[in-house]
Amino acid sequence: MNPSFIALVVALPLLAAFLLPLVPKVLRRLVGPLVLLVVAALGMALWQASLSEPLVLAVGGFRPPLGIVFYVDSVAALFVLAVALVTLLLWPWGGDASENLDRKQSLTLVLAAACAGLTVSGDLFNVYVFYELAAVTSYGLAAGSRTAAAQVATFRYVILGSLGSLLALIGITLIYFRSGTLNLAHLADLAPQTLHDPLGLAAFFLILLGLGVKAELFLVNTWAPEVYATAEARVSALLAGLVSKLALLVVARLLVLVFPLPEAREALLVLGMLGMISGEFAAYRARDIKRMLAWSSIGQLGAAFIAFAIPGPAGVAAGLAIALHHLVVKPALFLLAERWGGSLARLAGAARRSPLGAALFALFALSLIGVPPLPGFWAKYLLLSGLAAQPDNLYLLAGLVVLVTTVVEAVYLFRVVGVMYGREAKGEDAGLTNTGSANTQPASALAGSGVFAALLLAAALAAPLLAAPLGRMATQMSDGAAYVARVLPSTATLSGAAQ
Amino acid sequence: MSEFALLTLLIGALSLIAIGIGGLVLSRNLFRIVLALSLAEAGANLLLVLVGFRRDAIAPIIEQGHALTATMVDPIPQAMVLTAIVIGVGVQALALSLAIRAYVAYGTLDMNVMRSRMETDISDAAGAQPATSQHAPAGGRPLPPISAPRLAHNKGAQG
Numbered sequence: 261m262n263p264s265f266i267a268l269v270v271a272l273p274l275l276a277a278f279l280l281p282l283v284p285k286v287l288r289r290l291v292g293p294l295v296l297l298v299v300a301a302l303g304m305a306l307w308q309a310s311l312s313e314p315l316v317l318a319v320g321g322f323r324p325p326l327g328i329v330f331y332v333d334s335v336a337a338l339f340v341l342a343v344a345l346v347t348l349l350l351w352p353w354g355g356d357a358s359e360n361l362d363r364k365q366s367l368t369l370v371l372a373a374a375c376a377g378l379t380v381s382g383d384l385f386n387v388y389v390f391y392e393l394a395a396v397t398s399y400g401l402a403a404g405s406r407t408a409a410a411q412v413a414t415f416r417y418v419i420l421g422s423l424g425s426l427l428a429l430i431g432i433t434l435i436y437f438r439s440g441t442l443n444l445a446h447l448a449d450l451a452p453q454t455l456h457d458p459l460g461l462a463a464f465f466l467i468l469l470g471l472g473v474k475a476e477l478f479l480v481n482t483w484a485p486e487v488y489a490t491a492e493a494r495v496s497a498l499l500a501g502l503v504s505k506l507a508l509l510v511v512a513r514l515l516v517l518v519f520p521l522p523e524a525r526e527a528l529l530v531l532g533m534l535g536m537i538s539g540e541f542a543a544y545r546a547r548d549i550k551r552m553l554a555w556s557s558i559g560q561l562g563a564a565f566i567a568f569a570i571p572g573p574a575g576v577a578a579g580l581a582i583a584l585h586h587l588v589v590k591p592a593l594f595l596l597a598e599r600w601g602g603s604l605a606r607l608a609g610a611a612r613r614s615p616l617g618a619a620l621f622a623l624f625a626l627s628l629i630g631v632p633p634l635p636g637f638w639a640k641y642l643l644l645s646g647l648a649a650q651p652d653n654l655y656l657l658a659g660l661v662v663l664v665t666t667v668v669e670a671v672y673l674f675r676v677v678g679v680m681y682g683r684e685a686k687g688e689d690a691g692l693t694n695t696g697s698a699n700t701q702p703a704s705a706l707a708g709s710g711v712f713a714a715l716l717l718a719a720a721l722a723a724p725l726l727a728a729p730l731g732r733m734a735t736q737m738s739d740g741a742a743y744v745a746r747v748l749p750s751t752a753t754l755s756g757a758a759q
Numbered sequence: 760m761s762e763f764a765l766l767t768l769l770i771g772a773l774s775l776i777a778i779g780i781g782g783l784v785l786s787r788n789l790f791r792i793v794l795a796l797s798l799a800e801a802g803a804n805l806l807l808v809l810v811g812f813r814r815d816a817i818a819p820i821i822e823q824g825h826a827l828t829a830t831m832v833d834p835i836p837q838a839m840v841l842t843a844i845v846i847g848v849g850v851q852a853l854a855l856s857l858a859i860r861a862y863v864a865y866g867t868l869d870m871n872v873m874r875s876r877m878e879t880d881i882s883d884a885a886g887a888q889p890a891t892s893q894h895a896p897a898g899g900r901p902l903p904p905i906s907a908p909r910l911a912h913n914k915g916a917q918g
Contacts, residue, residue, distance in 0.1 A: 385839055385842075389842060392846045396849065396853065399850075399857075400853075403857060407880070408860075408861065408864030408865060408877075408880065409880040409884070411857050411861040411864060412865070412873050412874065412877040413877060414857055415854060415857040415858055416870075418853060419783065419792055419793075419854065422796050423780070423796070423799075426776075426796075426800060426803055429803050433803070433836075436810060436835070437810045442835070486877065489881045489885070547882075547885075548881075548882070548886075551881075602884075602885045602886040603885050603886045606885075
């Protein structure tokens with residue numbers, strides 16, 4: 261496959277986003293979904309092509325390390341596919357004034373482009389720019405529900421997000437100061453001499469904290485419950501499901517390529533553990549379903565950070581499994597919670613009013629906890645077996661944390677399922693339960709989460725078949741030397757596409 | 760530029776960042792928070808320019824007829840600073856417009872007041888009792904009700 265196609269996965273949604281208002285009204289609603297379908301098809305093709313060998317595109321024909329480089333290995337291609345599919349499932353189809361809908365569709369397309377850009381970028385500054393692009397579009401989408409609470413939540417999100425970007429920029433400055441390059445492959449090459457010292461580690465921590473804002477890392481995740489409780493369910497699903505995973509992916513790439521140091525891994529491990537403990541216990545205390553899901557997603561991302569802290573392909577495989585599982589489950593849960601979106605007490609008897617919705621919720625909850633035939637079990641199994649194989653005590657402690665928080669997770673999720681299938685409140689408390697149309701989900705939300713459920717069940721059935729590609733992807737991603745060799749071949753070719 | 764001037768600039772950049780981050784953490788007024796953010800960003804941009812500085816170097820512009828013998832300052836950080844400034848301006852404008860909308864809705868610029876009113880709004884919209892209140896500073900019951908009788912009992916206990 262010609263590597264030039266890589267540029268299209270970023271360029272197409274970006275172009276479509278800005279040209280959308282110029283398209284005739286009749287066709288306007290078709291543009292976004294069509295573009296996303298094309299990107300999904302490209303992602304699929306890239307994935308098949310990159311499983312054997314990663315693809316590299318030197319943008320504009322300037323060779324790396326001076327030129328900008330797009331790098332697609334099988335993991336990046338899979339995330340491109342995921343970006344397109346998840347954005348399509350969470351697409352704003354309607355239910356809004358025409359002008360507003362245009363804006364939302366444009367913003368969603370820019371977000372898709374930024375996410376695709378984050379996965380394929382091969383240099384730090386492009387990562388920074390795409391990260392900012394994703395950040396600004398998510399601010400716009402979060403403020404889109406127009407309630408007063410949403411404005412305050414988004415303001416706080418903007419401030420924390422800008423602080424994160426600032427820290428990341430300072431980190432990138434430090435890296436450039438020490439090494440004089442921003443290309444990831446070149447950095448990987450130079451890191452042992454220039455960056456494996458306290459200053460380099462400080463740069464890594466700054467970038468980790470900066471990108472951690474989007475990845476809901478412990479310390480910088482306070483925005484998540486507020487924004488997810490006030491934004492539309494679709495937007496919460498996009499932020500929790502998609503954007504957080506891409507920030508995580510960038511951190512994982514940096515860890516593999518530039519900072520494969522025990523100190524960096526320990527930092528990830530400790531922050532992941534703290535995130536898991538704080539997230540799951542806060543979810544246990546939460547009284548309304550949206551904030552419960554928000555805290556639970558912080559806990560799950562903590563688990564993903566723990567997984568990526570395990571050295572070698574085992575850690576990458578576990579991290580990918582957890583991230584992909586969460587990518588499918590959490591958006592679906594947010595979609596289901598859209599109309600239930602209330603206190604847990606309001607859910608009483610929800611199963612009778614919306615049997616399919618409640619059944620899907622129970623299915624996702626079971627997978628999130630990790631009940632055996634479902635994919636969540638395999639993700640946690642990979643994580644725990646990876647942790648157990650490490651000699652260091654810190655990893656064993658992380659394993660313990662994962663097990664204990666799983667129990668907490670089970671308690672609060674089963675509690676919700678129990679309330680849904682329980683009796684409806686009677687008498688004076690009937691005012692709390694909101695009977696009537698408000699408790700039934702719109703068909704689109706149900707259909708969306710139905711597709712996610714189908715994906716989940718397909719993954720459960722095909723689990724033995726998925727092990728081999730997952731292993732190959734993890735090996736490919738954790739091989740830093742191969743990345744360097746692919747982007748910076750020793751033979752000096754002057755052709756455009758570094759072949 | 761002398762060693763002293765360079766050091767002054769470096770210290771200036773770092774203190775701008777420190778003042779900005781301190782202001783972000785300590786301020787309660789929404790506009791001061793945005794101002795602190797822009798101070799910190801200015802510091803980071805200055806740091807970035809300093810990284811590209813070379814002693815006795817000229818601006819990185821190639822002119823016709825000039826030999827390329829002179830040292831040039833590193834153009835890459837300057838390009839990055841331009842990008843960062845543009846992004847920063849956009850984000851600050853967005854933050855200010857959100858602050859105005861929040862002010863219109865809540866009639867205050869105090870972050871603490873605004874935050875507690877937002878929490879109340881979220882809880883109200885969800886139909887959940889707030890996690891903490893004046894009557895129960897440490898929070899109410901740890902578990903939401905499973906069945907109706909227990910809910911009634913707990914409500915009675917709290918009231």
